[in-house]
Amino acid sequence: MTDQPARRTYKFAFVMITSLFFMWGFVHNLDPILIPHLRRSFSLTVLQSALVDSAVFIAYFVMALPSGLLIRKAGYKNAMLCGLALFAIGALLFIPAADTRRYVFFLGALFVIACGLTVLETAANPYVTLLGDPQRATQRLNLAQSFNGLAAMLAPIAGARVILVDGASDAQLAAMSDGARQAALAAEAASVKGPYLAIALVIVAIAVVFFFLKVPAVGAASSSAHAAPAKGAVMRALRRAPIRRAVVAQFFYVGAQVCVFSFFILYAAKAAGVSQIAAADYLGWGCGTAFVVGRFAGTCLMKYIAPARLLLGYAAACVALCAVAMFASGVASLAAVIGIAFFMSIMFPTIFSLGIEGAGADTEMGSSLIIMSIVGGAVLPLLFGAISDATHNLQYGYAAPLLCFLVIGWFARAVAREARPAVAATSTGALTHV
Incomplete structure (x- = not known):
């Protein structure tokens, strides 16, 4: 005690x-x-x-x-x-x-x-x-x-x-x-x-x-679980299909999130004609609130819906909303992006958890590889910018996150097809705390 x-x-x-x-x-x-x-x-x-x-x-x-x-x-x-x-x-x-x-x-x-x-x-x-x-x-x-x-x-x-x-x-x-x-x-x-x-x-x-x-001066130098990463451990982890797919999915998810949030102010000015200050308020009160509420709502839904299937449904919703964001204007365009923030809220922890589930001795290296894949946030916004500049229309840049959510849907579908009911129930319980 x-x-x-x-x-x-x-x-x-x-x-x-x-x-x-x-x-x-x-x-x-x-x-x-x-x-x-x-x-x-x-x-x-x-x-x-x-x-x-x-x-x-x-x-x-x-x-x-x-x-x-x-x-x-x-x-x-x-x-x-x-x-x-x-x-x-x-x-x-x-x-x-x-x-x-x-x-x-x-x-x-x-x-x-x-x-x-x-x-x-x-x-x-x-x-x-x-x-x-x-x-x-x-x-x-x-x-x-x-x-x-x-x-x-x-x-x-x-x-x-x-x-x-x-x-x-x-x-x-x-x-x-x-x-x-x-x-x-x-x-x-x-x-x-x-x-x-x-x-x-x-x-x-x-x-x-x-x-x-x-x-507490806690260090893990003496723990074998924290041994220096070796090439063999990396390759062994990547031989696991769930980890390999999660690395890809997380790369694209982080890229999508950064595209949505980072370009929101420029997007709102172009699509809805609002001022930068008003756009920042929409970003904070709109996207920020939607993201937080979506996280709690998704956690509750996972008590009744297998995480992989919920992730698949949310990815499909984001694909549809990205299409709306590309062509809508006014309030509808802002509502579409705020909706994307809501539906993508569960994606990072869900991809992470499903990727390392059942990984055993490869859990820690798998976790490291999935964390490293957030470099997607450095790459995909460049695609967003290149599309916007090439088309002279910033809204068309939403083709980049649309592609990302398609990849996430592929990941979710693959997990859902392989998951057994018992595994799905176990992961639901774990994810309620992520």
């Missing part, structure tokens, strides 16, 4: 780690605000603006295995401190990036932030399960993850009001001299300095608290 002082320490540590879930969710969901902001400031094409997502999600692919090595060598607490340091440094790099007005510097700053987030997510997700009663570990992780959804709602709303500043219109910019136009765009670019400086200061404060916080 854990004594009272230790329990208070665990609770405080849990609160601090939960703050990390909120912070990385918040900074991730500022990206849809940065894309239209930087596109205007640097006169970017849609494809060029998609490099914002590429800079972020490539970091996950690059840093996934190094993060695991760091945790094994230094322990969870030191790994989280390293992640916080990278997070803060990346946020501070927005200041020189804004001063120099070099797009590549902004991309570099985002890459450094994402490297820090990769370390944090790799360490914080398993570590939060260790802070207290093992039988309530899943509940603690579920609670901490819920703050990601809260951040997804709040970040676009708050970020739009401090980053998407009211500046000169496109017509006014065109009428200015070159020097005056550059000065006006420089002033707009500088609007990111305050928010990211504030984020850096908050992260530094959290890091200081973590440094002095006494938490």
Whole structure:
């Protein structure tokens, strides 16, 4: 039985780690605000603006295995401190990036932030399960993850009001001299300095608290389950069809999610003619709320419908809504995208769980491979941008997520065909806590 002082320490540590879930969710969901902001400031094409997502999600692919090595060598607490340091440094790099007005510097700053987030997510997700009663570990992780959804709602709303500043219109910019136009765009670019400086200061404060916080020094260096990944283990995991298919499906799912959220403000302005601030509100209150509600609704439905079959139905709904988003206008176009946010809410945890189900000794390597596949968030937005630029119509970019949801439907259908009733019932119970 854990004594009272230790329990208070665990609770405080849990609160601090939960703050990390909120912070990385918040900074991730500022990206849809940065894309239209930087596109205007640097006169970017849609494809060029998609490099914002590429800079972020490539970091996950690059840093996934190094993060695991760091945790094994230094322990969870030191790994989280390293992640916080990278997070803060990346946020501070927005200041020189804004001063120099070099797009590549902004991309570099985002890459450094994402490297820090990769370390944090790799360490914080398993570590939060260790802070207290093992039988309530899943509940603690579920609670901490819920703050990601809260951040997804709040970040676009708050970020739009401090980053998407009211500046000169496109017509006014065109009428200015070159020097005056550059000065006006420089002033707009500088609007990111305050928010990211504030984020850096908050992260530094959290890091200081973590440094002095006494938490269980849990490391898994002695555990064979955390042995350094070997080529043979990777190939053995990939020989399992569910893992192999889940890697593919997760690659396309993350790409679809990033396309939908990151280009929403540009899409809303084109399809519905709303202002950027109004579009950010639709993104937060509309897509963000739909995503959170969809997660809870899907969890409840899984008590009655096998997860693979529910995933198949949700993928089909998303395909149909993507088609609507390509050709609709006005409120109907916004409703279609908000509907996509609702139906794709269950996809990441469901694909993950179905992919590693019954993997036995290959579970950990399979998990690592599925996590690494989120690099799809760096690749598919480029396809969205290329289609939009080639057709001169941003709405046609929704052909990219439509393709992604077709792949997810293929994955769900394959699992549904192979699953036995007993396996489906078991996975339903597991997924109610994801």
